Amino acid sequence: MSDEAELVRGSGNVFRDLGHRDADREHLRAVLAARIIGVLDEDRLTVRRAQEITGVAAADFSRIRQGKLARFSIDRLMTILAGLGQEVEVKVNVRPRTPMPTAVSPQMERVGGPSPIPSAG
Numbered sequence: 001m002s003d004e005a006e007l008v009r010g011s012g013n014v015f016r017d018l019g020h021r022d023a024d025r026e027h028l029r030a031v032l033a034a035r036i037i038g039v040l041d042e043d044r045l046t047v048r049r050a051q052e053i054t055g056v057a058a059a060d061f062s063r064i065r066q067g068k069l070a071r072f073s074i075d076r077l078m079t080i081l082a083g084l085g086q087e088v089e090v091k092v093n094v095r096p097r098t099p100m101p102t103a104v105s106p107q108m109e110r111v112g113g114p115s116p117i118p119s120a121g
Helices: 023-042 047-054 058-065 074-083
Strands: none
Touching: 023 058, 023 074, 047 058, 047 074, 058 074
């Protein structure tokens, strides 16, 4: 038995790699929530102070800190960021869906394996 761990490169979206149905939406909510937490930390805001600034319940900031994001729409998270003085820029790319993986995404590959990006030249 080998002691070497296998290194696997993901797609960049852990929710997709784990086969979640709404992976892109979950990923975007996680990114927005992480930025909200970042602003709270950078500005040293308590959830109570963030409530005073934004009008969003302190309990909601606590939920965001805990990663409990199911009740938050993308729009609501963007509104919270705006209330914290942040500007959100969204870039959208639309393409046909690929079949959903059953467990680990076929988009994941071993590091050092063949690249899915064609080489120039």
